[in-house]
Amino acid sequence: xxxxxxxxxxxxxxxxxxxxxxxxxxxxxxxxxxxxxxxxxxxxxxxxxxxxxxxxxxxxxxxxxxxxxxxxxxxxxxxxxxxxxxxxxxxxxxxxxxxxxxxxxxxxxxxxxxxxxxxxxxxxxxxxxxxxxxxxxxxxxxxxxxxxxxxxxxxxxxxxxxxxxxxxxxxxxxxxxxxxxxxxxxxxxxxxxxxxxxxxxxxxxxxxxxxxxxxxxxxxxxxxxxxxxxxxxxxxxxxxxxxxxxxxxxxxxxxxxxxxxxxxxxxxxxxxxxxxxxxxxxxx
Amino acid sequence: xxxxxxxxxxxxxxxxxxxxxxxxxxxxxxxxxxxxxxxxxxxxxxxxxxxxxxxxxxxxxxxxxxxxxxxxxxxxxxxxxxxxxxxxxxxxxxxxxxxxxxxxxxxxxxxxxxxxxxxxxxxxxxxxxxxxxxxxxxxxxxxxxxxxxxxxxxxxxxxxxxxxxxxxxxxxxxxxxxxxxxxxxxxxxxxxxxxxxxxxxxxxxxxxxxxxxxxxxxxxxxxxxxxxxxxxxxxxxxxxxxxxxxxxxxxxxxxxxxxxxxxxxxxxxxxxxxxxxxxxxxxxxxxxxxxxxxxxxxxxxxxxxxxxxxxxxxxxxxxxxxxxxxxxxxxxxxxxxxxxxxxxxxxxxxxxxxxxxxxxxxxxxxxxx
Numbered sequence: 145x146x147x148x149x150x151x152x153x154x155x156x157x158x159x160x161x162x163x164x165x166x167x168x169x170x171x172x173x174x175x176x177x178x179x180x181x182x183x184x185x186x187x188x189x190x191x192x193x194x195x196x197x198x199x200x201x202x203x204x205x206x207x208x209x210x211x212x213x214x215x216x217x218x219x220x221x222x223x224x225x226x227x228x229x230x231x232x233x234x235x236x237x238x239x240x241x242x243x244x245x246x247x248x249x250x251x252x253x254x255x256x257x258x259x260x261x262x263x264x265x266x267x268x269x270x271x272x273x274x275x276x277x278x279x280x281x282x283x284x285x286x287x288x289x290x291x292x293x294x295x296x297x298x299x300x301x302x303x304x305x306x307x308x309x310x311x312x313x314x315x316x317x318x319x320x321x322x323x324x325x326x327x328x329x330x331x332x333x334x335x336x337x338x339x340x341x342x343x344x345x346x347x348x349x350x351x352x353x354x355x356x357x358x359x360x361x362x363x364x365x366x367x368x369x370x371x372x373x374x375x376x377x378x379x380x381x382x383x384x385x386x387x388x389x390x391x392x393x394x395x396x397x398x399x400x401x402x403x404x405x406x407x408x409x410x411x412x413x414x415x416x417x418x419x420x421x422x423x424x425x426x427x428x
Numbered sequence: 429x430x431x432x433x434x435x436x437x438x439x440x441x442x443x444x445x446x447x448x449x450x451x452x453x454x455x456x457x458x459x460x461x462x463x464x465x466x467x468x469x470x471x472x473x474x475x476x477x478x479x480x481x482x483x484x485x486x487x488x489x490x491x492x493x494x495x496x497x498x499x500x501x502x503x504x505x506x507x508x509x510x511x512x513x514x515x516x517x518x519x520x521x522x523x524x525x526x527x528x529x530x531x532x533x534x535x536x537x538x539x540x541x542x543x544x545x546x547x548x549x550x551x552x553x554x555x556x557x558x559x560x561x562x563x564x565x566x567x568x569x570x571x572x573x574x575x576x577x578x579x580x581x582x583x584x585x586x587x588x589x590x591x592x593x594x595x596x597x598x599x600x601x602x603x604x605x606x607x608x609x610x611x612x613x614x615x616x617x618x619x620x621x622x623x624x625x626x627x628x629x630x631x632x633x634x635x636x637x638x639x640x641x642x643x644x645x646x647x648x649x650x651x652x653x654x655x656x657x658x659x660x661x662x663x664x665x666x667x668x669x670x671x672x673x674x675x676x677x678x679x680x681x682x683x684x685x686x687x688x689x690x691x692x693x694x695x696x697x698x699x700x701x702x703x704x705x706x707x708x709x710x711x712x713x714x715x716x717x718x719x720x721x722x723x724x725x726x727x728x729x730x731x732x733x734x735x736x737x738x739x740x741x742x743x744x745x746x747x748x749x750x751x752x753x754x755x756x757x758x759x760x761x762x763x764x765x766x767x768x769x770x771x772x773x774x775x776x777x778x779x780x781x782x783x784x785x786x787x788x789x790x791x792x793x794x795x796x797x
Contacts, residue, residue: 179557230749234556238503239697240749243741246694250734258730360690364568371561405576408569415562416550 150276151393157278157286159389161347164289165362166369166381167296168340174313174376175333178227178237183341184363185245188356190215190342191349192252195261204264212342219338220331245359253356260358263349285347292343293382296336300378309333313376368411374420445709452614455480456607474606479723481610481678484617485671487715489692490699491624491708492667497697498706499628500660501640502551503560506567507668507696509547512688513570514540514669519682520579522600529602533673540669541662548661552654555643564690571688597680609678616674620667621712627663628708636660640706668696698740705748 169183180186190211197207226244230236265281272278300306308329311319320326348354348362369388373380388407395406451458459473460466466473489511497503518536521527527535547566551559575592603609627633635656638646647653676682686692695718703714718736725732746752 226745229751230745233749235501235503236744236749238557238560239701240741240744242505242694243698243701243737243744246698246737247734247741250730250737253730254734364564367557367561367564371558375557405569405572408565408572411565412550412562412569415554415558415565419550419553419558 147397149274151390151397153273153276153278155390155393156386157282158393159386160286160289160293161344161351162365162369162389163293163382163385164340164347165344166366166373166385167293167378168337168344169366170370170373170376170378170381171333171340172337173370174378175309176223176330177316178223178231179234179241179375180227180337181238181241181363181367182222182245182248183337183366184359184361185248186215186219186338186341187345187348187362188354188359189218189248189252189345190338191263191345191354192256192261192356193342194263194346194349195256198264204266208266208346211346212339215338215342216335217338219341220334223331223334245363249356249359256356258356260353260355261349262353263346265350266346281350285351288343289347292340297378305329305332368407372411372414448712449614449618452480452617453611456610477606477610478678479719481613483716483719484613485675485678486695486699486719487617487712488620488671488674489668490696490703490711490715491620492664492671493696494700494705494708494711495624495628495636495667496660496664498700499633499640499708500636500657501643502657502660503556504563504664505560505690505693505697506547506563506565507664508688508690508692509563509567509570510540510543510665510668511672511675511692512567512574512682512684513543513665514672515676515682515687516574516579516594517669518673518676519594519596519600522596522676523594529600529677532600533670533677536673536676537666537670540672541666543669544661544663544665545658547665548658551661552657564693567688567690567693571684574684574688591684593681593683593685595681596676600677601680602677613674613678616670617712620670621708624663624667624708632656632659637706694737698737701740701744701748702736 165183165187168186169180172178172180172183193214194207194211197210198204202210222244226240227237230240265279267280267284269280270277271280271283298306300309308319308324309332311322311324312326312329316326319329344362345354348358365388369384370381372387373382373384387410391406391410456473456477459476463472466476489507492510493504493507514536517539518532521532521535522529525532543566547563551562554562578592579594602612628636635646635651638649638651639653639656643653672687675687699714699718700711701714702710702717703712704710721736722732725735728735
């Protein structure tokens with residue numbers, strides 16, 4: 145019984161983190177139409193910005209804030225300098241963001257080395273529920289992730305700017321025609337996406353540790369979840385994050401040797417039989 | 429549609445390429461003359477020939493990627509899947525059956541071609557990012573599968589500390605003679621190039637380009653896109669697998685952490701981009717540039733990959749993304765939209781003067797505008 149409760153709790157905690165990783169990725173695709181293969185690298189760079197700030201002697205909250213604000217600046221910058229000039233050529237954008245991600249790996253590795261580093265936990269302590277011991281840090285991370293996702297949902301659905309973002313995701317030219325400043329909104333979405341990536345990177349760094357090459361794993365997770373849920377669909381991504389998070393936890397608990405294989409096979413099945421994802425638009 | 433113009437340039441390009449291959453063929457004799465240390469130290473010569481063998485293998489892998497990615501527009505992130513499939517098939521066969529090395533390498537390549545058909549089946553319904561993810565997932569899943577299967581346990585020939593690796597160096601070797609091995613690898617390069625080049629220049633190549641430029645239009649024009657995409661996947665898989673199988677016979681082992689590493693896919697992409705996507709011949713120069721840079725700047729350690737990938741990114745954006753030609757046009761104050769099709773299109777430096785790529789680019793540009 146204990147293991148079932150453990151699976152439920154750990155699966156939920158990891159799912160909320162996965163959802164956070166995927167959210168920024170799917171937002172960029174939905175609104176700006178760009179599949180940003182540097183998203184995992186953004187998360188990794190975010191974690192390393194915090195590690196760098198810590199090395200300069202900053203306090204942990206200040207370092208975390210620095211990472212989030214830093215990525216909120218860097219992500220739109222990358223868009224303007226690298227992606228916007230070739231935006232109308234999907235293959236170039238696709239390969240360009242991939243190559244940019246591997247360049248970022250090397251740059252970070254140059255300064256920090258390629259070994260895994262651990263971001264100190266934001267909250268110390270361990271909570272015991274029955275027989276299950278949960279680090280408070282993970283609970284806090286899950287709570288923060290969920291409140292960010294909830295806040296973002298309210299922002300998109302309830303505010304004027306949010307509605308402009310939605311309009312843009314439906315039809316860019318139409319949004320421009322009714323007077324929505326599309327470029328400014330797109331830059332804002334890139335900033336949000338960068339900040340979300342940095343937060344996700346911080347949590348991943350404090351749970352499992354992070355290394356420059358780890359970004360590929362983060363990207364694969366985001367990519368998998370987003371495709372499984374349907375490109376550009378935020379509810380789909382949340383559902384897919386739960387599916388991936390729970391299936392990995394279950395496999396980890398009961399058949400650890402097949403770890404990582406289960407979710408990949410699941411994804412291959414979905415891609416084969418429902419190429420548009422679980423909640424994706426049919427015309428994908 | 430590509431118009432074949434009568435000009436001297438195609439012949440010049442072929443002549444330059446022939447010269448390059450001739451230069452490679454002369455390498456075992458040239459190297460000791462150029463670098464006297466190699467004459468006194470045969471190990472040094474052997475080391476450099478091995479580096480060139482690796483450049484040839486990378487070239488074959490990158491050319492196979494180019495047929496699928498550059499020619500057909502099906503961006504594969506998982507070429508390590510085909511490379512690894514060829515490598516593991518060859519490694520396992522070398523231990524279990526008593527076939528000649530060439531048969532084993534050929535069967536390894538065939539296995540990867542079958543893998544290509546298997547990937548193509550779902551890929552026919554997938555486009556753009558979905559397709560790329562499918563190839564990536566195939567590569568990741570195969571990596572996990574091999575690590576879980578641990579094939580080496582069956583032969584008691586695992587490598588301690590390397591999960592899923594097979595050591596077959598007693599069975600899978602071609603020859604002890606480094607020069608002979610170098611010529612085998614060179615023959616592999618030239619042969620693969622000729623086949624891929626012939627395919628790209630034929631009507632099949634035209635159909636593949638049509639699929640890349642506009643799949644629906646290609647279908648409307650009566651091209652059986654499913655057939656040609658499956659063909660592109662299997663041919664690409666075949667040559668990637670050939671490279672992987674030969675690699676096993678070069679190194680003497682197959683380890684998931686090398687042959688199934690995503691690094692192989694990234695290297696193939698960077699190499700094809702550096703040399704010029706959609707040209708087949710470009711990746712050869714890209715591969716030699718990549719491997720020589722890697723070797724000559726060894727003191728830079730990991731930084732050289734950063735430089736190589738950054739260079740590939742710059743080539744991608746400036747040349748393939750058209751930023752350079754756009755900037756040049758702006759400098760000349762020419763109209764940005766109406767580019768005369770005869771304007772010399774940008775082509776990456778290594779493949780300059782080679783007509784195939786340039787003509788292709790012109791055709792694509794003309795279609796796009």
